[in-house]
Amino acid sequence: MASLDALIQRNAGSLGTLADAEHYHEPVMIDADDTEALLAGLQRMILIRVVEEKIGDMVSQGVVKCPCHLAIGQEAPAVGVASYVRQGDRVFGAHRSHSHFLALGGSPHGLLAEVQGKDTGVSRGMGGSMHLIDIPNGLYGTVPIVGATIPIAVGAGLAAKMDGNGAMAVSFFGDGATEEGVFHESMNLAALMKIPVLFVCENNFFSSHLHIALRQPDASVCRYAEAHRIEWARADGNDLAAVRAVTREAVAAIRAGDGPRFLELVTYRWRGHVGHREDEDVGVKRKDDLAVWKLRDPISRLAVALEDIGALNRQQLKQFWTEAHVVVEEAWATATHDGYPPAKALLSRVYSGTMANKQ
Amino acid sequence: MASLDALIQRNAGSLGTLADAEHYHEPVMIDADDTEALLAGLQRMILIRVVEEKIGDMVSQGVVKCPCHLAIGQEAPAVGVASYVRQGDRVFGAHRSHSHFLALGGSPHGLLAEVQGKDTGVSRGMGGSMHLIDIPNGLYGTVPIVGATIPIAVGAGLAAKMDGNGAMAVSFFGDGATEEGVFHESMNLAALMKIPVLFVCENNFFSSHLHIALRQPDASVCRYAEAHRIEWARADGNDLAAVRAVTREAVAAIRAGDGPRFLELVTYRWRGHVGHREDEDVGVKRKDDLAVWKLRDPISRLAVALEDIGALNRQQLKQFWTEAHVVVEEAWATATHDGYPPAKALLSRVYSGTMANKQ
């Protein structure tokens, strides 16, 4: 489809080389960042990768039945942003949010139990992969209606503003979500009311099977932040140090009372829109691109960079992967033996029936 | 409310002097435009003014009961854009659309009968002021749900594109409508599919009682066209020649197959959001501003300009006004004697029950 190739080229717009799979295969630049934080981030990205692969396997074996949207290849945005989330902040995600859950410190067992519909799951077996919550770690909800959590995050930011405690809200969403009108309504509201909310768009070029060139006139979504007068930054979403750098600055401004900020993190998913397969339901060109995109691997690019400065050696790296596998296999094993929600859970969780205490 | 003044100043953004009531009181520049067309436009603006004032009076007397949103002071955008609408084009409006109806050549009697709920009204008494239709003149519908006709106009443009006959669709809406998410969805769709549609935003600074400074971070809405990669132009919406100039260029591009265009026409309404009163339900500052805004009168500024070049004399001008009053009074008188829709109209107009003829 040469014509589509041409269209995609034209459409790359302000993304420039970030839209081109051929670039950014080299190790990431880390000299400006903190080595300890990067090592922790690397471990967290590895954990996400291993959990997602495990879920993918279980989906392929038909053991996990709920629809799972895997974030393999997109580990850096979640981990980079999460590293600046602190106690009291509220984070919201969407359908592809295992990564957000784990990046914030969520328990692999809680997630693996949830995707099996167990009562021990993070949503007590009522939500599955697409509805995750983990309030102790600041994850206030992820839902699969595209765009739905964007205004909700703005409201959480409004609450933080009213609380006046310097907390913020974070909204993770994809490039497809920017096509929902509510995204714009939310941006305008946040800009108008100077609400402390960080909008994080993980631009992976796809909304299910459709490349952004077939959905929008320009592949970069920062133009929307521009229109709504919200300061924005763009980064290689497969470069943890770069993600941390733009997040650091944005979060500082938000906590200083400057109002909302917008981040566009350019990345790519390695699996199909939903499920475990690599090339399922994908847009044209994807098959051929995927191999090249994999060279922009957020994990190996960071690992090599850390090795280069001697902050990491092969041994430790292997160790990280082994540990992750051990953790995940244990969590999975436990979860499989956990029980399902009781029959009464169906009706007993609909209403609270309670009311506010008098003041 | 000095603080609001300050806010409004800051908020004026790229509108510059267009946002300042003190400017543009002088006669409009007409040398670049066609005198005949301007004279016709002047007459049409006078007709709109007279009809709207008549309706206002009848509202104040309680004779007209349906909610009427008057366009007094905003005659130029309707007349200027309509002068480039041709047979086959489809135009859509909103709640403040008497001006669009009349500018396209709609019959004063049809409008005055409709606001009285008569069977002879343009919507056969089923719509009132807020639901006008006049297919022979290209008006395909005006409705009061803010933003609702924007995607509908895009669909009409899509139909024109499929027909391939060089026709276009026109969507009239206000600055408040740009806060509805569907406005953005429609702009993206039009840009993506290169749909022949002209978006016309009559920016009068207000959405009912709220000044745009209290609703958006910047008083100019062209930034949205910019974001959606739609070429735009801005003009003094109270200068018929200026409106005609930007429309001429935009329409030529649309008919040439360039896709959508966006116009921001800066204007001001002289009456309250709804009803006949000048200062009803208005935002702060409006009372004091109104007097100054009236000096930016689209009618007198054009009349004087035409007089200056000797294309018009006092006599003729007086004539225009008298003729308009005669037309309107006659139309009103007839309409008052017209009958109401029959009782069966309530149920007989809900479904057609018909189907396409086989082909």
Next chain:
Amino acid sequence: MKKAAATTGYGAAIRDGFEHLLANHSEVFTIGQGLWSPWYVGNSMTDLDSQFGRERVIDTPVSELGCTGAALGAALCGYRPVVIHPRVDFMLLAVDQIVTQAAKWRSMFGGQVSAPITIRAIINRGGEQGAQHSQSLQSWFAHIPGLRVVMPSTPTDARDLLIASVLSDDPVLYLDDRWLYGLEEKLPPIQERNLADEGPRLTRTGPDLTMVGCSYSAHLCREAAARLSANGIECDVIDLRVLNPLDATLIISSVKKTGRLLAVDGDWRSCGMAAEVIASIAEALDPRVMRAAPRRVTLPDAPAPTSNPLERSYYPTVDYIVQRGLALVGAQQETFE
């Protein structure tokens, strides 16, 4: 209605409710279109912005979906927002946040979160406003598990059920009707009630006929009952008050007694609230207790017209309800279009 001394109107009573909430519950705030306007929401929120500050009485851009979602977000974070839609018709743009988000988050997340959001919408019809400025659609929202639906028909309920709605830990749709703003009554002292304990109420009793309605329809039923009484027909009148979840016990016991049911609703007929009332008793009662077939009085199957004569024939009236009541007790098997 004549204004007796020391009485309060329906709209003013709503304002009293807001005043109580804002004064006594710091986690309550209000957000919606027209909150800084002198006329947008009638007299139901006049000057609350100057009294409590524009940080707690927030006027908004024309963004129903975004503003409703924002209110929900604040509700998940310790606040009790009331998001106001000056018309039900405008609220329809926010259906996703109300029905697919607010109503489901609690159950969807295993009961770990509450969404104490109140969505207040105003039924604002008549006055030749036409098809897009007339809908009520309570039947839609009463269809949704997880969403409590409240429709007060008296000033006291308008105030106290608003308070109960906002203090409820569940999402609540609170609908008030502009046609009731003229109602006046002497208000008792405010009581903070648990909405979960509130439900339909018997506002008049009689052996001959059960009339059920909510909001303005409950008011019409009361008026019609008085007229029927003059004709020697005594009615049970039930004001639904809380439409969802619906507790039909009172209706069932009443119809068991009267054997006759007239379900009145200002919404459309098909799959409407009046259908629910009839279905509830049909399922619960031995058919033999019915002395006549139950009847519905609803809107005709058409969008609202503007033209005055058509508009007058469009909405149920006391006269029409009285007629239907007489016919029912006469038990003629008549059908109406």
Next chain:
Amino acid sequence: MKKAAATTGYGAAIRDGFEHLLANHSEVFTIGQGLWSPWYVGNSMTDLDSQFGRERVIDTPVSELGCTGAALGAALCGYRPVVIHPRVDFMLLAVDQIVTQAAKWRSMFGGQVSAPITIRAIINRGGEQGAQHSQSLQSWFAHIPGLRVVMPSTPTDARDLLIASVLSDDPVLYLDDRWLYGLEEKLPPIQERNLADEGPRLTRTGPDLTMVGCSYSAHLCREAAARLSANGIECDVIDLRVLNPLDATLIISSVKKTGRLLAVDGDWRSCGMAAEVIASIAEALDPRVMRAAPRRVTLPDAPAPTSNPLERSYYPTVDYIVQRGLALVGAQQETFE
């Protein structure tokens, strides 16, 4: 279902309908999410884009409201668009354009315009998808005057009612259910029918009990009727097919005969389609013809769960309907939660 030779599945039959429309009616086009995807709308539109071109089979951005409005605009200008929403849940973002625009434009403009738009949405539930990917909500749309609501339960109807919907000059909501895609049957030649002449259909007859359902529920009723027959209970089974405007004549005459009614619906209970069916017969029949109180089988009053055991107990099954049927004929006055 086993696939016999020369039979067509429900999904493929829908595709046949689209193929007929696109091949024979140049004013028909389709627009919606997933139309260029191999899986998004099951096998109901496979390769239509390559067969008829991407100008007439248009895939879209994630903008339900905008795309539905655009389809309506084209419908007002001489086209017969079918706007496709792969899930009812997504369509809720487009409610304003469906309910406040498409359904009202004709009456609102004095009958001078037609809006021959078909909104097709797919009920896609089960598979542990959860609360936001499971709604059907036909009861909502059957509540709206001006909107025809069509729900086929067989491959033939899936094809022919789609064609009738698109050729109707009125706005139509066409809902198909993924759970029916496995159904196969031998299709008769295509007939272009006037949707205004289509309505409920009696698909099985018997003197003991009337079972009414639509779409997948009609299928369950047919299966249950077969099982009941084995128990010596013979049922009338009515497939609603067209929910709005509803022609209840057939249901009324059937219940007049059987004196027993089981209304089955895969939507929620309160103000639902099952309530409408019961209310329609309760109003129309002398109560004395009823040999037992009518009953509803619907979803429980809760959002859809994900966990497999809960999900299995959430949706009505043939077993459950059979039980209810037996109970009804036994006429025990039992209540179910």
